Amino acid sequence: MLETYEFLTTENIAAYLASHPEISSVIDAGSIVDLKEVGDGNLNLVFIVKDKQGKGIVLKQSLPYVRLVGPSWPMSPDRARIEYETTMIHSVAAKHLVPEIYFYDPERYIIAMEDLSDHKVWRTALNLGEQHFGAAEAIGEYIARVLFATSIFGAGAEAHYKGIARAINPELCLITEDLVFTEPYFPADRNSYLPENKVDAEAIINDKQLALEIGQLKYKFMTSTEALLHGDLHTGSVMVKSDTSGKAISTRAFDSEFSFYGPIGFDIGACFANFYIALARATALGRTTHADYISALPEELWRAFEKNFRTLWPSRVDKRVFSDQLLEELLDQWKVDAIGFAAAKMVRRIVGLAKTSDIETLEPDLRIGAARGVLRAAQLAVRERHSNTDIPSLTQKMRKIIEEVQTSGKK
Structure with a gap:
């Protein structure tokens, strides 16, 4: 049975970011001007969000199935935790070679990370x-x-x-x-x-x-x-x-x-x-x-x-x-x-x-x-x-x- 939790959408992301005041210095959730889904991979949702000051953040959410195939191939979204923990561990050894992580939401399997859209x-x-x-x-x-x-x-x-x-x-x-x-x-x-x-x-x-x-x-x-x-x-x-x-x-x-x-x-x-x-x-x-x-x-x-x-x-x-x-x-x-x-x-x-x-x-x-x-x-x-x-x-x-x-x- 697929695990159930709310997926990120272009409609609910502003409210989601507003519920995380710890990133208020990273992005202004009240002035979002650009929001696009760029997850061209095989597994996850990935959104790049920008505010009117030009500051940005990336939200990555694991789905409970393989995105490339669909719900017929279920997969534990706990892989988001693994990515979060690995990135944090790797950052100790090579901080300048991985993206900065702002927070991890274990209930919805969301990683908030540095916007690298200038790369x-x-x-x-x-x-x-x-x-x-x-x-x-x-x-x-x-x-x-x-x-x-x-x-x-x-x-x-x-x-x-x-x-x-x-x-x-x-x-x-x-x-x-x-x-x-x-x-x-x-x-x-x-x-x-x-x-x-x-x-x-x-x-x-x-x-x-x-x-x-x-x-x-x-x-x-x-x-x-x-x-x-x-x-x-x-x-x-x-x-x-x-x-x-x-x-x-x-x-x-x-x-x-x-x-x-x-x-x-x-x-x-x-x-x-x-x-x-x-x-x-x-x-x-x-x-x-x-x-x-x-x-x-x-x-x-x-x-x-x-x-x-x-x-x-x-x-x-x-x-x-x-x-x-x-x-x-x-x-x-x-x-x-x-x-x-x-x-x-x-x-x-x-x-x-x-x-x-x-x-x-x-x-x-x-x-x-x-x-x-x-x-x-x-x-x-x-x-x-x-x-x-x-x-x-x-x-x-x-x-x-x-x-x-x-x-x-x-x-």
């Missing part, structure tokens, strides 16, 4: 061919800071165990387990693709080595509790703001409702995957300069992650057996894991439920080749990671595959 969703910016220099570096820093802080290294054993118990998120983890690690590798009802890509989807299903690799990655996803992940980190859950030269002056990670304690390589791999998907789009559109820019993003993110994690390492709680040599081995393994998780995410976004606008907004004759390139690049990466973790060279191999299979109406 752009990074996926949207990439789709438009924009370059925001430094954004990947900022997200690498975010991943390092929040994952170190919530790992056994930064938090210590007792706090780490208590964190794991608090952050159990089985419902949303199950979505990832199904949509990322299971359904794309079988003829599942929720899979979809262009008719011309049927051969590519069948190649994924028939790839036994790929299935084995995905099984290993799924096992790690389900059993590893290294740190408090964002859980759904991609270019659609990052906001960017740049100066006139294209330098990113503000980068924020948001939408952490899939958060849980999991393998450190997962968030990194999710970002890699979306960079490679963006690369397929740029290639399809003939944007060579933009493709060059995107090709550098995976290495930029990894380099920033590694640099920041190394910087934090000397502050680890227990130095007795957690040696510098252990760090080297962990970094090596996390990179292998990240490339594997990237491959899983790439396949999911092409074949499975909940795709990306990078590919879906291409004309069908371009989309065929872009989708094919993403799938074949994923098949390469999941194998190559065991012998080659040099990200620039791996990226160039993946880019070559994407270029070789691109299609257009002229052909």
Whole structure:
């Protein structure tokens, strides 16, 4: 049975804000002049509210079902609590890289947070061919800071165990387990693709080595509790703001409702995957300069992650057996894991439920080749990671595959 509570609407938001005087300095509930619903995601309602002074606030409300599908797919709205708690925890380690939270309403599952409408969703910016220099570096820093802080290294054993118990998120983890690690590798009802890509989807299903690799990655996803992940980190859950030269002056990670304690390589791999998907789009559109820019993003993110994690390492709680040599081995393994998780995410976004606008907004004759390139690049990466973790060279191999299979109406 679906949980019942009042949903936010454009008609009741002013009264709702007026009932929360603690945010009177953030927005004047008596002078609302602009209010729009911008929740283009798969799960929630999201409103941006502005007053006549130009001050704004964002209200995000979890629905008791998956918005993409409707009430036929019920889901606990408690995911709002998880996002609220994770954002607050992550803000301790990386306050400048997450939105400010004003309050959480546990009765109606509403998070009130900072208005970032002067930023752009990074996926949207990439789709438009924009370059925001430094954004990947900022997200690498975010991943390092929040994952170190919530790992056994930064938090210590007792706090780490208590964190794991608090952050159990089985419902949303199950979505990832199904949509990322299971359904794309079988003829599942929720899979979809262009008719011309049927051969590519069948190649994924028939790839036994790929299935084995995905099984290993799924096992790690389900059993590893290294740190408090964002859980759904991609270019659609990052906001960017740049100066006139294209330098990113503000980068924020948001939408952490899939958060849980999991393998450190997962968030990194999710970002890699979306960079490679963006690369397929740029290639399809003939944007060579933009493709060059995107090709550098995976290495930029990894380099920033590694640099920041190394910087934090000397502050680890227990130095007795957690040696510098252990760090080297962990970094090596996390990179292998990240490339594997990237491959899983790439396949999911092409074949499975909940795709990306990078590919879906291409004309069908371009989309065929872009989708094919993403799938074949994923098949390469999941194998190559065991012998080659040099990200620039791996990226160039993946880019070559994407270029070789691109299609257009002229052909």
